[in-house]
Amino acid sequence: MQLQFTVNERPCHVDDVWEGESLLFVLRERVGLWGSKNACEQGECGSCTVLLDGAAVCSCLVAAGQVDGRHVVTVEGLGDRSDLHPVQQAFVDAGAVQCGFCTPGLVVATADLLRRNPSPSDAEIREALAGNLCRCTGYAQILDAVRLAAAVAR
Amino acid sequence: MTTALQPGDVRHRLGRGVDGGIGTDASRPDGTLKATGQFGFSSDLWTEGMIWGATVRSPHPHAAVVSVDVSAALGMPGVHCVLTHDDVPGRKTYGLESPDQPVLAIDEVRYQGEPVAVVAADDPETARRGAALVRVEYRLLPLVVDPVAALAPGAPEVHPGGNLVRHVKIRRGDPSARAEVVVSGDYEVGMQDQAFLGTESGMAVPAEDGGVDLYIATQWLHVDRDQVAASLGLPPEKVRLTLAGVGGAFGAREDVSLQIHLCLLALRTGRPVKMVYSRQESFFGHVHRHPARLHYTHGADREGRLVFVHADMVFDGGAYLSSSTAVVGNAATLGAGPYDVPNVSIDVRGAYTNNPPCGAMRGFGAVQACFAYESQMDKLAAALGMHPVDLRTRNAMTEGSSLPTGQVVDSAAPVAELLNRVRVAPMPPVASAGDAAGPTGDAAGPTGDAAGPTGDAAGPTGARSGATGLLPGGVANTTHGEGVVRGVGFAVGFKNVGYSEGFDDYSTARVLLTGAGGRLMASVHSAACEVGQGLVTVEAQIVRSELGVDEVVVETADTQVGSAGSTSASRQTYVTGGAVRAACQAVREELLARAAAVLGLEPDDPDLAEAELVGGKLLCRSGGTVVVADLVEGSPVERTVQWRHRPTEALHPDTGQGRAHVQYSFAAHRAIVDVDVELGLVHVVQIATAQDVGRAMNPAAVVGQIHGGTTQGIGLALMEEIQMADGKVRNPSFTDYLIPTMPDVPPMHVEVLELADPHAPYGLRGVGEAPTLSSTPAVVAAVRAATGRALARVPVRPEHIVFGDLTPQ
Numbered sequence: 001m002q003l004q005f006t007v008n009e010r011p012c013h014v015d016d017v018w019e020g021e022s023l024l025f026v027l028r029e030r031v032g033l034w035g036s037k038n039a040c041e042q043g044e045c046g047s048c049t050v051l052l053d054g055a056a057v058c059s060c061l062v063a064a065g066q067v068d069g070r071h072v073v074t075v076e077g078l079g080d081r082s083d084l085h086p087v088q089q090a091f092v093d094a095g096a097v098q099c100g101f102c103t104p105g106l107v108v109a110t111a112d113l114l115r116r117n118p119s120p121s122d123a124e125i126r127e128a129l130a131g132n133l134c135r136c137t138g139y140a141q142i143l144d145a146v147r148l149a150a151a152v153a154r
Numbered sequence: 155m156t157t158a159l160q161p162g163d164v165r166h167r168l169g170r171g172v173d174g175g176i177g178t179d180a181s182r183p184d185g186t187l188k189a190t191g192q193f194g195f196s197s198d199l200w201t202e203g204m205i206w207g208a209t210v211r212s213p214h215p216h217a218a219v220v221s222v223d224v225s226a227a228l229g230m231p232g233v234h235c236v237l238t239h240d241d242v243p244g245r246k247t248y249g250l251e252s253p254d255q256p257v258l259a260i261d262e263v264r265y266q267g268e269p270v271a272v273v274a275a276d277d278p279e280t281a282r283r284g285a286a287l288v289r290v291e292y293r294l295l296p297l298v299v300d301p302v303a304a305l306a307p308g309a310p311e312v313h314p315g316g317n318l319v320r321h322v323k324i325r326r327g328d329p330s331a332r333a334e335v336v337v338s339g340d341y342e343v344g345m346q347d348q349a350f351l352g353t354e355s356g357m358a359v360p361a362e363d364g365g366v367d368l369y370i371a372t373q374w375l376h377v378d379r380d381q382v383a384a385s386l387g388l389p390p391e392k393v394r395l396t397l398a399g400v401g402g403a404f405g406a407r408e409d410v411s412l413q414i415h416l417c418l419l420a421l422r423t424g425r426p427v428k429m430v431y432s433r434q435e436s437f438f439g440h441v442h443r444h445p446a447r448l449h450y451t452h453g454a455d456r457e458g459r460l461v462f463v464h465a466d467m468v469f470d471g472g473a474y475l476s477s478s479t480a481v482v483g484n485a486a487t488l489g490a491g492p493y494d495v496p497n498v499s500i501d502v503r504g505a506y507t508n509n510p511p512c513g514a515m516r517g518f519g520a521v522q523a524c525f526a527y528e529s530q531m532d533k534l535a536a537a538l539g540m541h542p543v544d545l546r547t548r549n550a551m552t553e554g555s556s557l558p559t560g561q562v563v564d565s566a567a568p569v570a571e572l573l574n575r576v577r578v579a580p581m582p583p584v585a586s587a588g589d590a591a592g593p594t595g596d597a598a599g600p601t602g603d604a605a606g607p608t609g610d611a612a613g614p615t616g617a618r619s620g621a622t623g624l625l626p627g628g629v630a631n632t633t634h635g636e637g638v639v640r641g642v643g644f645a646v647g648f649k650n651v652g653y654s655e656g657f658d659d660y661s662t663a664r665v666l667l668t669g670a671g672g673r674l675m676a677s678v679h680s681a682a683c684e685v686g687q688g689l690v691t692v693e694a695q696i697v698r699s700e701l702g703v704d705e706v707v708v709e710t711a712d713t714q715v716g717s718a719g720s721t722s723a724s725r726q727t728y729v730t731g732g733a734v735r736a737a738c739q740a741v742r743e744e745l746l747a748r749a750a751a752v753l754g755l756e757p758d759d760p761d762l763a764e765a766e767l768v769g770g771k772l773l774c775r776s777g778g779t780v781v782v783a784d785l786v787e788g789s790p791v792e793r794t795v796q797w798r799h800r801p802t803e804a805l806h807p808d809t810g811q812g813r814a815h816v817q818y819s820f821a822a823h824r825a826i827v828d829v830d831v832e833l834g835l836v837h838v839v840q841i842a843t844a845q846d847v848g849r850a851m852n853p854a855a856v857v858g859q860i861h862g863g864t865t866q867g868i869g870l871a872l873m874e875e876i877q878m879a880d881g882k883v884r885n886p887s888f889t890d891y892l893i894p895t896m897p898d899v900p901p902m903h904v905e906v907l908e909l910a911d912p913h914a915p916y917g918l919r920g921v922g923e924a925p926t927l928s929s930t931p932a933v934v935a936a937v938r939a940a941t942g943r944a945l946a947r948v949p950v951r952p953e954h955i956v957f958g959d960l961t962p963q
């Protein structure tokens with residue numbers, strides 16, 4: 001199967017996609033965007049979170065065929081080292097990164113949360129990010145990062 | 155958050171005038187890469203022409219391998235090779251402490267998931283399908299899955315020679331001492347998984363010299379290298395390892411998983427080979443925390459002074475040795491807890507079974523013991539009518555105490571101080587006045603003491619915790635507060651830092667100082683594995699502080715420099731930190747020698763020895779100044795130093811006496827929970843914790859370790875268990891093996907003490923493990939206080955809360 005979609009505002013064409021492939025697999029192994037992670041490939045950890053037509057989804061649960069003609073934004077599309085997205089900057093500044101395997105998914109999920117709700121309460125943050133597992137931090141500094149990103153944006 | 159009682163007196167001629175030295179919240183060198191998704195993890199490796207590996211695993215926990223037929227798999231288009239034990243050219247087994255585990259099953263499989271064959275194919279899907287075509291004929295063998303039964307006479311043997319892995323005995327004082335108040339209990343700890351997010355993965359690339367380059371996420375490059383080389387039949391120098399980005403470790407990467415398989419496939423096919431375990435495979439691909447059964451008896455006098463502690467513990471080591479002997483040693487040597495006890499008798503046995511091999515996980519033997527001895531201290535406090543903190547502080551070990559092993563604690567041991575700090579820590583915000591909580595509804599008062607002399611529950615809370623806005627059941631809204639009771643619990647624990655029992659524990663660091671056009675730069679190179687904890691940050695901080703240089707690059711860890719030992723046992727900041735400091739001091743010696751020549755001084759001129767490195771200049775007392783960049787321009791200084799901590803010694807085989815450990819790390823927790831006593835659901839409302847870290851090298855990272863370690867302890871208390879049935883894992887997925895999510899983890903009040911250890915670099919104490927110990931018993935104590943249930947097993951399940959045995963009154 002062939003796929004035509006937009007990734008990080010660039011048109012993307014992929015050939016020979018097998019029907020069983022997930023969007024996550026296509027991004028990582030065919031497009032070379034390794035930022036989206038693969039901690040469970042079962043929709044349980046959020047490490048693969050991307051924006052699909054602006055909505056946060058677990059890319060491991062999206063069949064590749066579903067993205068034909070649609071817009072995908074990955075963590076790489078939010079910002080890069082020379083031009084960090086405010087959420088990325090907040091994660092660095094708050095010490096919210098340890099091993100960093102959860103970070104790309106959390107950055108995307110946080111960007112999505114703050115777009116929908118620019119001033120979330122702690123309870124709203126906890127609920128919104130409940131689907132993003134982190135095994136290293138105990139989440140406290142992640143919560144700090146989200147609050148910081150929200151404050152910076154105000 | 156940071157309270158420095160006695161800042162370590164270690165500012166020996168440190169460089170000045172630089173930002174980001176030790177003691178600062180210097181940011182991670184890899185932070186922006188990780189936040190932008192550009193950091194290369196071991197699962198992100200890619201190279202031209204690479205192919206993929208997959209593993210064939212046994213579905214049975216114990217079976218003879220009658221035959222392996224690879225022909226169908228080999229015949230599949232896209233499959234390059236299928237390897238079995240016949241294809242292992244060197245040693246056919248591996249292992250951390252003893253090579254007892256087959257690289258690929260030889261004639262028998264001893265646990266479910268044991269690797270039998272490996273396949274290489276064009277892409278991951280083809281490799282998986284190829285693996286599914288390998289036909290293995292098994293003949294089932296008798297199972298032994300209960301560790302106590304495994305040690306009984308006549309049990310089926312997992313390995314010839316019996317199922318006893320190790321029996322450690324600690325004997326001190328009078329074995330028949332009697333006490334006025336005696337409590338005993340049987341406790342059980344379930345099998346916890348490290349559940350790092352980045353699964354096992356790596357890539358092996360065949361080299362022209364007949365060797366192999368392996369890019370791998372691991373905890374100890376050199377011990378992997380030696381095991382890989384032995385199985386490949388290659389000299390170690392032909393096996394070169396480079397650390398690939400590590401997505402967490404927590405002990406699960408101490409043992410070899412796919413390292414040897416990758417190299418075998420690469421050398422056979424002549425192609426780079428990559429492997430990434432799925433989450434399910436990861437549950438079978440690494441060791442877990444030992445499940446344990448622990449029987450304790452504590453005796454005390456009427457004033458609450460401990461008279462004796464007797465303990466008998468059995469640890470389930472699973473099918474292969476891994477690090478079970480050391481885990482058992484820790485449980486024994488730390489098994490009486492951080493208390494002064496005159497009479498101690500401890501027996502810890504490890505057993506082979508047909509369960510998954512168990513080995514290292516954060517806390518390493520100390521976690522299981524801490525759950526039991528702290529549960530006992532609460533039971534004893536209740537029997538004595540004392541507050542649980544008062545009982546603990548009355549018996550708290552101090553500097554100068556002698557452990558049950560006879561080892562004297564020769565640096566700070568602030569056990570009472572830590573407990574008192576969590577006791578008076580601020581209470582969580584409570585529901586507003588007028589809530590249904592009633593007069594006692596807000597549980598413990600401002601000091602955490604209102605919970606009553608025995609730390610009992612404070613009655614229904616009836617209202618949402620102000621801290622997280624959640625009740626037990628979380629967003630599932632299973633209650634509006636009816637049936638919800640709040641409880642408070644305390645615990646303290648201690649963990650050894652570094653390798654013990656006479657192990658030659660060292661690290662190696664290379665520091666290079668260069669200058670170009672007046673610019674001074676340093677790089678630091680070690681084989682120490684950054685697994686997320688922030689060692690790379692601390693290495694750079696040490697170089698900045700020691701040499702007064704701003705620009706420091708931390709080279710990727712690899713085996714091109716000597717061993718750094720394992721990223722385990724809370725030891726890397728201590729041991730590799732010590733090596734980096736020593737290498738910097740060697741560089742400084744050379745700078746001084748060069749400066750002497752420039753200034754026309756004798757090399758041993760005292761003026762030089764006192765010189766300071768400030769902002770890239772060497773300043774002598776007498777006013778002589780040299781720009782360091784000029785000293786090294788065109789002639790860099792490089793020094794490689796191997797550094798060891800103080801030696802430890804083996805335990806006496808009959809009495810367990812001996813100076814087995816190099817340092818201890820102490821932490822205490824207070825947990826406040828709301829329990830829905832009807833549904834058996836728990837919400838942790840707040841954690842207060844205090845830990846002595848000797849010197850906070852990077853305070854933000856220290857607090858991050860404390861948060862993370864505490865959270866893994868909460869997980870063990872309330873949800874995390876690999877559930878076994880007849881030797882089979884029932885829940886190998888994140889759907890069924892639950893780890894704490896953001897709503898599960900409460901706000902934490904963290905206090906960090908810095909009581910310098912005079913024997914350690916900068917006075918620091920290993921940080922990573924201690925917070926994992928006492929959070930589990932503190933949470934369970936709080937649930938007991940809320941429910942009156944005995945709760946002798948972790949993780950606590952809803953049915954234990956609703957239907958479990960009541961604590962005898």
Ligand code: FES
Binds near residue numbers: 039040042046049
């Ligand atoms: S990898 Fe998609 S949710 Fe875990």
Ligand code: FES
Binds near residue numbers: 135
């Ligand atoms: S930082 Fe390691 S999983 Fe979150």
